[in-house]
Amino acid sequence: MSFKSAVITFPGSNCDRDALCYLQDLTKGVVYNIWHEEASLPKVDLVILPGGFSFGDYLRSGAMASKSKIINDVIKHANDDRYLLGICNGFQILTEIGLLEGALIQNKNLKFLGKNCFIKKKFKNNFNLSIKEDQVLQIPVAHNEGNFYCDNETLKSLKNNEQIAFEYCKGEFSNSEENINGSIEAIAGITNKKKNILGMMPHPERAYSDFHPSQDGKLIIESLIT
Amino acid sequence: MNEDLILQHGLTLDEFKIIKNYLDRDLTMEELGIFSAMWNEHCCYKTSKKWLKKLPTKNEIVIQGPGENAGIIDIQDNDGIAFKIESHNHPSYIEPFNGSATGVGGILRDIFTMGARPIATLDSIRFGLIESEKTKYLLNGVVHGIGHYGNCIGIPNIGGECEFESTYGFNNLVNAMAVGHVQKDKIFYSKPKSIGGLIVYIGSKTGKDGIHGASMASDVFSEDDEDDKRPSVQVGDPFMEKLLMEGCLELMSLGLIESMQDMGAAGITSSSVEMASKGNVGVLINLDKVPLRQPLSAYEILLSESQERMLAVIDEKNNLKVKEILQKWQIDYEVIGEITNNKRVVFESNNKKVVDLPVDIIVDDAPEYDREFYMPRKRKGKDFDFSNIKLEEIINTLLSNLNYLHKSWVFNQYDSTVMGDTVKEPGQSSGIVKIHGTQKVIGATTDCNPLYIRINPYEGMKYTVAESYRNLIACNINPLAITNNLNFASPLDPNIMGELVLSIDGLKTAAERFNTPIVSGNVSLYNQTNEIPIKPTPVIGMVGSNQDLKKIxxxxxxxxxxxxxxxxxxxxxxxxxxxxxxxxxxxxxxxxxxxxxxxxxxxxxxxxxxxxxxxxxxxxxxxxxxxxxxxxxxxxxxxxxxxxxxxxxxxxxxxxxxxxxxxxxxxxxxxxxxxxxxxxxxxxxxxxxxxxxxxxxxxxxxxxxxxxxxxxxxxxxxxxx
Incomplete structure (x- = not known):
């Protein structure tokens, strides 16, 4: 059975091509590119909401995209227990839709942050099965609003339900901070309770080719396919 | 027409006399505005033209040299590389965030206007001493602006330089460079092909921002000017530019456009005049059709530098199709005129011709000056006393001098890995990106050694070119071509003019020896405030390639x-x-x-x-x-x-x-x-x-x-x- 996937493009998405290449190269299956105004999604195993500045980040990052026409079908896709991955702006859109809890606020130093970061897995889910406990992944981040925030009650339930997928950590020989953007408990990515939806700030689609400084981003697709 | 009005428009009385004698009638206000925009230094290179002509601009790989929106070189197969550097110095001093952001926006438009998809940006920025609060404010604003625009539109920033030196205190420099990839058989030029083609307006609505920006950029500053000049700084919207870029590239890939020109400095005036001049045709434009953000006079529409706008020529039969594609991208689109055969630039408003000028006088008769210049004085040899200099001290001085330190504070505010093809991020000898879907890589770097050039403009410029060259060589990138951004103080001072003339000569000598022709560039003069001239800063952007990513x-x-x-x-x-x-x-x-x-x-x-x-x-x-x-x-x-x-x-x-x-x-x-x-x-x-x-x-x-x-x-x- 070949793995089918789709990437949604909103006006202002700028990692849609990167996500398409990432899926094409790693899944070897059919990959659809869906324009936000289309009414329906083809039946696929995985949908990616890519990074970028959908609708120019006007109002709030992800807020306008969360009201796009295609979103109804994206919600249906997720309700069918199929995989949904939001990367960076895609993560912000998922929290705006309400498919994931919490919110992404401005980085603690109030500046855009574009650099390699280090993350490790916190709780096991289908997106990180191929990643070992305590394995440190090197993956780039590029965001202005990546500082994950939620209230104490939500945090407690995220932990109780093992919804924290990734947390920022320190890399070997790196003198950068452990928690790069000030996220609560250094959270870099969370899932929904059913764990078929993942939102993460780092960009795995920029860390998979031989010429990238790291190929750790492969592990997410590998986890889903095997 | 009264003399004050002429001088306020940046024209000398002699220049005005040439126009008046040629036309043999009085000018309209709109026409005066056009000459003000087209005859300033920024648009017509009146001081530097004589010397720029000496630069080598051709060799076997040059597809397009200076004179178009960007230069293009051949990197084998069907791949071409379009690139250019441009300054946004004065706007970035008045309003650092918007000034630098629109600098990036403008240079990106120059690239995709030619049918090239931008694949990298670089920036060369210079400020005064950091002890001044003003410098901190400018540095923060400029870096934020460059980052904001590039990050949002999604083009990786792969390198540049950032220097602090006292002469830039009241006149910081912001030079932005962009590199794009184009298929050689799908290059678009600004020259229209056919008489009767429709002139169409694509992009943001026109507003009051940036009116007289180009003539401001050719003025000497005084410190208290700042607040007065703020309204002439353009405001950018990278989201609109992203839509415009995708929309234009889609139109071009479908062959729906004949030619295109971005509305940059001097807005609709300069873009339409250049179109007419290159095609040896005329243009007839109805200003009432221009999409407006607010009510504007014909004069204001002609000179507005609102951002994210393009002028294109299309065949009438493609009109509906073009409209449909741009609607999908939510971009304003309007047919505003046509290409005529009378070699005149005509603008109408309210059923009246407000401008009716022969193209020749605007472009070909633009003034060209041979300004007086002095050669630098001979230097006497001097021995410096190093006996008191300890190794530890040198290292400590180095590590407390911003010019030597690692600049991650700057480039971590830029997205360097978007598009997924970045091979070398900023902070290394040169930035490198892969040509998507191939094993080829492009390396790029920007450099300048202002101190060397002040000491000896000719030799100093050779060193600057050599430094760029070495940056690429160190990565095993074969250097191919150059874009330059000549930032100088007032050329009315013969010493400064001497620096300009001799450094162009040094550039020529080095570029010829390295076989790296100059394919595009920009000149920014009058960089001085309160009588303090900046150090001569002719910035070099050099581009090279390697056919095999693995050899880097x-x-x-x-x-x-x-x-x-x-x-x-x-x-x-x-x-x-x-x-x-x-x-x-x-x-x-x-x-x-x-x-x-x-x-x-x-x-x-x-x-x-x-x-x-x-x-x-x-x-x-x-x-x-x-x-x-x-x-x-x-x-x-x-x-x-x-x-x-x-x-x-x-x-x-x-x-x-x-x-x-x-x-x-x-x-x-x-x-x-x-x-x-x-x-x-x-x-x-x-x-x-x-x-x-x-x-x-x-x-x-x-x-x-x-x-x-x-x-x-x-x-x-x-x-x-």
Whole structure:
């Protein structure tokens, strides 16, 4: 059975091509590119909401995209227990839709942050099965609003339900901070309770080719396919 | 027409007389506005044209040289590379965030106007001394603006330079460069093809922003001008530009457009006049059709520099299809005129011709000046006293000087990895991106040595070109072509004019020797405020390629135990300008010795050896040597837990500048091969030491490894905060 996937493009998405290449190269299956105004999604195993500045980040990052026409079908896709991955702006859109809890606020130093970061897995889910406990992944981040925030009650339930997928950590020989953007408990990515939806700030689609400084981003697709 | 009005429009009375004699009638206000926009330095290069003509602009790989929106070179197969650098100096001083953001927006439009998809940006920025609160404000705003625009539209920033020096205190420089990839058979030019073609307006609505921006950019500043001039700074919207870029590239890929011109400096005036001039045709435009953000007069529409707008010519039969595609991208679109055969530029408003001028007088009769210039004075030799300079002190001064420190505070605010093709991120010898879907890579760098050029404009410019050249060579990138951004103070001062003339001559000499023609560029004059002229700052952007991604050199140490070699000729202590300046030995520009003549043949010979040794895989890592000498070069190469142990008869030499200077790392077993290869080619080398673990040792003296590394990486942020 070949793995089918789709990437949604909103006006202002700028990692849609990167996500398409990432899926094409790693899944070897059919990959659809869906324009936000289309009414329906083809039946696929995985949908990616890519990074970028959908609708120019006007109002709030992800807020306008969360009201796009295609979103109804994206919600249906997720309700069918199929995989949904939001990367960076895609993560912000998922929290705006309400498919994931919490919110992404401005980085603690109030500046855009574009650099390699280090993350490790916190709780096991289908997106990180191929990643070992305590394995440190090197993956780039590029965001202005990546500082994950939620209230104490939500945090407690995220932990109780093992919804924290990734947390920022320190890399070997790196003198950068452990928690790069000030996220609560250094959270870099969370899932929904059913764990078929993942939102993460780092960009795995920029860390998979031989010429990238790291190929750790492969592990997410590998986890889903095997 | 009254004299004040003419002078306010930046025209001299003599210039006005030429126009009046030619037309034999009075001008309308709108026509005066057009001449003001088209005859200023920014648009017609009236001071520099005579000298720019001498530059080499052609060779076998140049597809498009200067004169179009961007230059284009051939990198084999069907791949072309479009690139250009442009300044946004004055706007960035008045309003740093919007001024620098729109600088990036403008240069990106120059690239995609030609059908090229932008694949990288670089920036060259210069500020005054950081002790001033104003500098901190400008630095924060400029970096934020460059980052905001590029990050949002999603083009990786892969490098640049950031310098602090007192003469830029009231006149900072912001030069933005963009590189794009185009299929050679799908290049679009600004020249319209057919009479009767529709002139269409694509993009943001026109507003009051940036009116007279181009003539402002050609003015001398005084400090209290700032608030008055703020309304002439454009405001950018990168989201709109992203839509415009995708919309235009889609139209071009479908062949729905004949020609295109971006509305940059001097807005609709300059874009339509250039179209008419290049096509040897006329244009008839109805200003009532221009999409407006607010009610504007015809005069204001003509001179508005609102951002994210394009002018295109299409065949009438494609009108509906074009409209439909642009609707999908939610972009304003309007047919506003047509291409005519009468070689006149005609603008109508309210059923009245407000402008009716022959194209010739605007473009061909634009003034060209041969301004007086002085040659620099001969310098007397001087010996400087180095006896009190201790090694520790030099290192400490270096690590507390912003110009030497690691600039991650700057480039971490830029997205360097979007598009997924970045091979080398900023902070290395040059930035490198892969051509999507191929194994080819493009390397790019920006450089300038203003101190060298002030000492000796001709030789200093050769050194600047050579430094860019070395940056690419160190990565095993074959240098191909140049874009330049000539930033100078007022050319009305014959000393400054001399710097302009001689540095262009130096650029010519070096570019000819390296076979790297100049394919695009920009001139920014009158960079002086309150009588303080900036140092001459002709910035070079150099682009090169390698057909095979796997052949690229690392600029970082690879393995402990490997040997460290130096190639090139060291400049003596007395003759290393930056060492003298930064160790506070020379305080006045008159004190410096003249620059050592740069031997371009030797520079080329060493470079060829580095390329060859890279292909032979002798080179494990390589870096060029520039300001800060061998020591700073080694510090830049430091990686993971690796350090270095070196020996020099006089350790101060480690901080001297070089010609043809490279640090290379090779494996022990290759030493003999490398040695005989270099001697066969007549290139000397110096084996100075080896890579060791977690230590820095100079002439057996140990330094605190972690202190040096941490200071190098973190002091920039500490100092600016």
């Amino acid at each position: 050199n690392s600029n970082k140490f690879c393995n402990i135990g490997n040997k460290i070699l130096i190639l090139g000729k060291q400049l003596e202590k007395n003759l290393s300008p930056y060492l003298l300046q930064d160790q506070n030995l020379a305080s006045n520009i008159n004190e410096y010795n003249d620059l050592v003549e740069l031997d371009l043949d030797y520079e080329k010979k060493v470079a060829d050896c580095v390329l060859k040794m890279s292909d032979l895989k002798y080179i494990m890592s390589c870096n060029d040597i520039s300001r800060g000498g061998v020591f700073l070069s080694l510090l830049k190469m430091q990686y993971k837990d690796m350090g270095f142990k070196v020996n020099m008869p006089d350790p101060i030499d480690l901080f001297c500048e070089y010609s043809a200077g490279y640090v290379i790392e090779i494996m022990n077993e290759d030493l003999n091969n490398v040695s005989s290869f270099l001697s066969e080619n007549g290139v000397g080398y110096l084996e100075i030491g080896e890579i060791i673990k977690e230590n820095i040792e100079i002439n057996s003296k140990k330094f605190d490894y972690f202190d040096i590394i941490n200071n190098y990486h973190n002091n920039f942020e500490k100092i600016i905060n």
